[in-house]
Amino acid sequence: MWNIMKYVCAEGIVYRGLCGHRYADKRRSVRLWVGGPFTHQIHAVHNSVPFSQTHVVTSPPWRVLFFGTDSFAEESLKHLFASSCCRQKAGSAVVKLLEVVTLPKDLPVRRFALQNQLRVHDWPNVNVQDRFDVGVVVSFGCLLREDLICQFPYGILNIHPSLLPRWRGPAPVFHTVLHGDSVSGVTVMQIRPKRFDVGPILNQCIYPVPENATAEELGETLATMGAKLLIDTLQNLPECVANRREQPSNGVTSAPKISTSMSWIVWEEHTCDQIDRLFRAIGSRIPLRTLWMGEPIKLLDFVGKFHTSLSGAEAETPGTVRYDRESDSLLVSCKDGRVAFRAVMLKKRLSALDFYNGYLHPFFLKKLPRQQKKCVFGSYKTKESDTPLGREAAHKVQNV
Template identity: 65%
Template sequence: MWENVKYVRPKGFGQIVFIGINLFAPKTCCFGLWRIRRTFSKYSSSTHNTDHFVQKELRTEPPWKVLFFGTDEFAVESLKILYASRQESTNRIVESLEVVTLEKDLPVRRFASVNKLVVHDWPHVNSQGRFDVGVVVSFGCLLREGLIRQFPYGILNVHPSLLPRWRGPAPVFHTVLHGDAVTGVTIMQIRPKRFDVGPILSQEVCQVPEHCTAEQLGASLATMGASLLIDTLKNLPERIANRKEQSKEGATLAPKINTAMSWLVWEEQTCDHISCLFRAIDSRVPLRTLWMGHLIKLLDFVGKFSVPESEDKRAVPGSVLFQKESNTLLVRCKDGWVGFKTVMLRKRLSAADFYNGYLHTFFIKRPGLQHPHCLFQSKRTQTK
């Protein structure tokens, strides 16, 4: 029964301390665990390793000792407000603040460096007994359960959506892409192994501004999220006591933006769909199409356009027109025409330059072939 039990007599202790208790031993051997806890409790002020110590030292109100995890500009907004709170002489929410980030030149690392905050390179983090609560904002890495349990109040996450809608790394992009009229920010406690599934502590709702880009919406939500974070920390024990588990209904996923999303399908996408797609991803990935087998990037989207009925009747999805008055390249999609001021073909070209240098010349030299050869083609169409 005792083959897996080890015992030592530490210096300064008057009795044997059992460690490595055999999980399959009879219940009668549990006195060993009791003896450990009782013996260590006498020395908790110096060991900092027991449940007894954590419970005895647990704070019930601010200011808190905070460890911040983040990377990008969105995260910096929350880090700024935490740093400002630490500097306040009265009504402080934050007593101490340290930062965890990736080993790259990132906005969070730059802010921490300028303001002389202690920085830990992920994943080399040892927070045992040093912090009350962790805060994660736009970090992108799963935190192990052992690390989460080192914080008496767990680790909070500032998420730019109304969870459970848009769980994942790109909630703002998908909010714009899908034309959501309402969004918001959520403060939640994180759980190990999965992103964005923990209980909700606070939420704030806002309207999505008409025709806004993902960058514009993200900046607005970053400010809102930082403010809601501070408000949550002011009454943290109460918020945790009243936390709500996320509903299983209405959950949607927000995967990372990738190049495949940028290819336009003129036969299937409407003017509104292309507008949402441009405003959602153009800051990361420009919209793409094919012309005579060449990749063209479509830049400076200017929205829906009307064309003469005679032109519209003979057009098919992918048809291209140049509107001289507005210096705009028009392309036919599923339900109408959309305009672009600039394209990228080997180099950046205005709509007029592209028309004069490529389309106009082709029309003159090959009048009988102009229609099928001067279309913007969807990538999947050309593959077929």
């Protein structure tokens, strides 16, 4: 555990230490030690000589070093820039100095920084040199070294789009939608070395997840909420640090990166609601997929659950696909009903009508061998032994 120590001297000069370092002025001083989430101890210090001595600001505006990469991080950077001395009237600014650390690529954070004449450092070439009061890291994806963290008097803050400790990891927004959470939010925490998302909480804000929200929509909302919560935290930074609280040990869940392996629909197991949540979580980045006659096929333009009752629906084999002229959609049977798609991608993009004319029309079906005349999408499972089409189909899928 690392602490912030503040030394208030007779003339108002404040000294600080991190990671248990001890500092004191030659004159009589009073030391406030933040030793834990709610621990305060006052000690009198007499005539001890410091081995390091640095002036530390105790109120805004702050000198901030920002770490970030993507559009989610860019929103926080925009709010920091808008709250800086060059953009605010004297006395109302939260940020005095703002510099940026990002990866050496063409990224949203780099573009914004360069457009607004902010100094940019390419990771990992970072030299703090006691020039900053606090660091801010948002959607950066790289673990920061302990010696780097300890160079900031107030540590490094992180904006995480979930109510920690729920959904620790790189993809909290996607898992929030995928698992149907009704409540989400943002957390401002202090980072710790060697592990992501485990540090003490400084501030949190709750957000009810709108019905049918996509991950993209929720992410945009939480990015703005997180940026505003960051500014609120910086306005009261010493108080927030003093009252920080450790994350509870219960309620911890993991939010690993999304991958193409998540996009396969298992018609026998997935319900209409699960398919809907899967599409809203990853559909904008990774199309949902299934198998058609042993070939991978992407399912596009998801319509949702098909509510019209059709004769014999309960008896249909999961994966059975039909064309519905009224809705101009492909209807596919799953565990508890039917879902609809308006297009697919086989060798090229095909509308629902094009797919029907080319693959489901009776004229096409009568040309097929008897065993292939069923109009059924296949379910691909990761284990070859569970793959309905065996090793050959599994090999094709893994090489898509």
